[in-house]
Amino acid sequence: MGDRVGVGGQAGSCLQSDCEHCAARDENHCPKALATYGSIYPDGSKTYGGFARYNRTPGHFVFKIPDAIPSAAAAPMLCAGITVFSPLKYEGCAGKRVGIIGLGGLGHFGVLFARALGAEQVVVISHTSSKAADAAAMGADAFIATSESPDWAVKNQKSLDLIVSTVSTPDMPLAQYLLLLKVRGTYIQVGAPEEALTGFNMFSIIAKNLKIGGSIIGNTEEIKEMLQIAADAKVKPWVQERPLKEANQALLDMEDGKARYRYVMVNEEYTGQ
Structure with a gap:
């Protein structure tokens, strides 16, 4: 409670001990892996990605963001x-x-x-x-x-x-x-x-x-390691913050190759959080 956290491109997997991928902490290769964008949880509800006001994700796939990494920098790290x-x-x-x-x-x-x-x-x-x-x-x-x-x-x-x-x-x-x-x-x-x-x-x-x-995304241990290395090495991605109300235009601009080098959508209702 109260931690600043992030969710990457994966929102779930079976996490069963008899799954060779989950048991090896290669959850991203689990045949029951769920994407963060538009997948369906076992209870029938949908996963919602970066355009949502709220997010519900199993804690195994939620990562604490080191204090040294700004939120706008952490967001694209978790996927790209x-x-x-x-x-x-x-x-x-x-x-x-x-x-x-x-x-x-x-x-x-x-x-x-x-x-x-x-x-x-x-x-x-x-x-x-x-x-x-x-x-x-x-x-x-x-x-x-x-x-x-x-x-x-x-x-x-x-x-x-x-x-x-x-x-x-x-x-x-x-x-x-x-x-x-x-x-x-x-x-x-x-x-x-x-x-x-x-x-x-x-x-x-x-x-x-x-x-x-x-290669496709990475497993949970790699994500934790990446965030720590990014904090220690002061990795600074080149991002451009844009208000969420400009999401449609940002998508068009991205398709036109205008992003330098990742657009980060900022929900105006929660600025500063």
Whole structure:
């Protein structure tokens, strides 16, 4: 009672001891997992997300926010933040050369957390160089603009140990991204294209012993660890606060790519809480 808390992208799972995922604290992979947005609880009631005035969520999926993290910064960490923190932590990005594909809401968290977790080098890969200055201000060491250098993949081949891709376009140049990886490098996809990806040569994986994987949000222990690391390392996401009455326009602006780099809706009725 009285704590400042947050809820991420997951609002429930079975939490049964005979569930291999919940027993291993990988609740995000439970077959009965409930999303925070529009899922149905066992009693028939609905989960409500960030546009609601009130929220009811089982305590297992509610997290105390460290005092050092402002509410507007904590809110997007609990979904976008953990989406990239989880694979960066799991793949052991500390001391590695890390590539982040896309500098949007997810990608900017990728840069911030790769730096906080001790990556040796952080490289942003984007279509144009329009966000290069922002990437540098976030802590990125280098920037690759793929549309501005026809041989970008060849120039930077075998330069990265780990790539986390946050983009959701189905026509991404996956074969060229894989060229950037060193031998035994890892490519993790967190952006979710709705259509099938274009093909790539399987030999590009075999020849360098590459690993391709995916990741979705994170489990409860990872979220707690992320919040503590964010507090200790003073991770400051780039957010723009907007009143809840502007929610519809904020969605349109986000679709137009205007967010820099996450919109946080503030309920005017509860300002300051």
